[in-house]
Amino acid sequence: MTSNLRVRTTVEYIIYKLKSLNFTIKPASGHLSPAKANYKTTKSVLMDNTEYGIVYAVHIITVQFGSVVSKVCECLLRRGPLSSRDISRLAESEISHNQVKDILYLLIQHNCVQAFSIEPPDGSESKAVVQYLVLFNNILHRVRYNKFSRVVNEELGRECGIVLDGLLSNGRLTLGQLIERDRDSEKIGEIVIRGSLQKLVAAHFVERIPSPEPVLGNKEQEPAKKKGSKAAKILKEPETLEERVLEAAIPVEAIRFPHVFVQDSNSSIADNDSNADNDSNADNDSNITEGKRKERDVDLSDPSNEVIWRPNFEEFIRRLRHKACVEIVKERRDEGCAIVLRAMLEVGRSQEKKVKTDKSVPMSVGSIYEEVITTIPGRTMLQERVEACLDQLSATSSYLPAFVIEVDGSYIVDFKAIISIAQKDEIEAVVMRRYGKEAFRMFRYLTMEGRFVETDRIADAALTEKKDTPQILLKMWQDGYLHMQKFAVTGGTGYTPPFLLWKVNKLIVTRQMLDEMYHASLNLSLRLTHELESEKELLLLSNKKDVVLEGAYEERLIKIKAKRLLLSSTRFRLDDALMLFANF
């Protein structure tokens, strides 16, 4: 609202100025850069899967499961939820219906696809068709398994890490399968596995698999809600189909993370309830409503049924988000502030309902201090020091926003402020490197202003040559980093060039950055494959025990290893930055 008023003020000022010179003004439409002209700022298009996001996800699937699986995956990514028949019809290469079904079961097993159906309208005799929704984020999580494993190893120890690795590499497993798997590899023992799994579930790192095929209520059937009714305000309806499906599929907390679970470790590998292995089940389930699904979930807790477990990516992303926040505060403030923030996140974590929470719950100084002194680095901190750190975290400047908000003696962590400062650093670093120092100043000025500003005013504020300013701004606009508004001027004597107003549109810039980062991740992966392929024979030779490489060969081997290390570590760090935009 305020920004709109500011825009109006600038525009009105120009109109006033020109009218005094007998000009007539015709506002032209907003100009998105040619590349971004098809961007809309509606919520539906602001999902994480940009064009290169899809290409990158398909690449990940191709590398891990092969090209046939990736064709099915690409079809779902590009066209949205489809039935298995539609997939076999629409997938680019000829894949039989049975093959499609097998591929879908594989993708469900690896948590990349979720089946669902929509309740047919009342009176309709048609059967609900099972549709398959691809989970874009879960595909991208596949390159983050090392990070997830590290979180568990640090927090719960090596045994839990081994159990989690089993789940990550197999997608979904029962306790029996986990024990069976252990017999062939690590041999940590049945009791340890059982205990580790219990710990993982208690820490929410592992969850019971969601309902194999939830049935969504038909939206058209739902009665129209009264405007402004209390219920409508409290129960906010999920907006995207993916959110609706996931919400319907995930069981209630007590079933999702049971405190006590007795398992029959010798039960068969196949799980009768999994739609991955039993198609008829899907047909039986297709006619139940969401309410009925919840009842069925309760039945699942019956110990005679073998429960299937899977990694809970939501919790991993939450932990990585918290870790990233602590790192950002450590870099931008100091070690003390980072310790206090870590304690605050620990105190408030159980209250967080979703990953992308903007603000934490309010916390008292006492509760924060209690948590601080339980950690090794915080043990030496006095309450005075903790309070000083909280003051430091609440301070604002042109450089940093407040990371913590003080309300009536309580403190709230402002996640959004912390994450957005890291996003800003990433974007500004790219602007600086790609367009230079002048562009960097202009971009920062426009970000600070948050409204449309005329070219000359930008040049004045950034102290850049007025003649060069439009070219620099145009370059950034062409690449989608700026939003431009043109004001055509007619009348007066002679031709008057149109006024150009510029603005940093955070949504467009964020989406642009995200797309380029997906593109860069893909490029790093392709380049690594290319480099390893070019030295394939040498690498094979080096793995042989009886072969010792010398001279030029040794040098080549050192080089390829250095390249591999650089490309892999860069991709790992780039993924951290990518999560700032896509997942945090």
Place this chain on the structure above:
Amino acid sequence: MSKRKRADPKLSGRDPNEAHEKKLLDMIRSKQGAGATMYELKGDKTIPPTMFTRLVQSLKKKGLIKEIPTMNNKGHKHFLAMEFEPDKELTGGEWYIDGTLDVSKIEDLKAKCVMILERHRHRVVTLDVMCGYFVKEEKLSVDQTKEILKNLVLDNQIMEVKSNGLNEFASTRIGEVCYKLTGKKSGNGEARGGAFASIPCGACPHIGLCTPDGVISPTTCVYFQKWLEF
């Protein structure tokens, strides 16, 4: 055939161009600091078009008008009455000399500003102190000083903070605008280097043209080649 006798200017007592000159001068004066271009002057149809150049030269000789080059286009001259100073739109503002931005002066002033902050005991300097120094030593106006400080904020070299009267701000009034250096030198953290900006794709001007199997691709990329040279 009788020839018409040319009127003797000495006898008439009044220059025939004087009326046109006066009209032209009034027109230029009415434009004040914005000045008028020859194109705009020629818009007046009461003065014969062939006389404009002569009239303007005459006014210039008499010291009644001056010619100012436009900052955006040096060939595009503006005529101003002698008593007016050219507008900011014409000259570009105080930081422009002969239509060119005085970058070296700006950079010099910015360096001095950073030096003051580095040498200060608490590394915190108020706006008043900064203005006092630059107005006295560098003959800058308060607005110019503010512009320099704002530019350094945009460069991410310094930050603007409001004093809370504690610690390093003990010698300042609460709520007073102060400036501090950013980065480790002043005990602050630093902005992240940027994971994306540190790889070739982050700085690549052709990323929009790059495709896995295209002419520009990660496998044939020269920037990658250079980056991976060990």
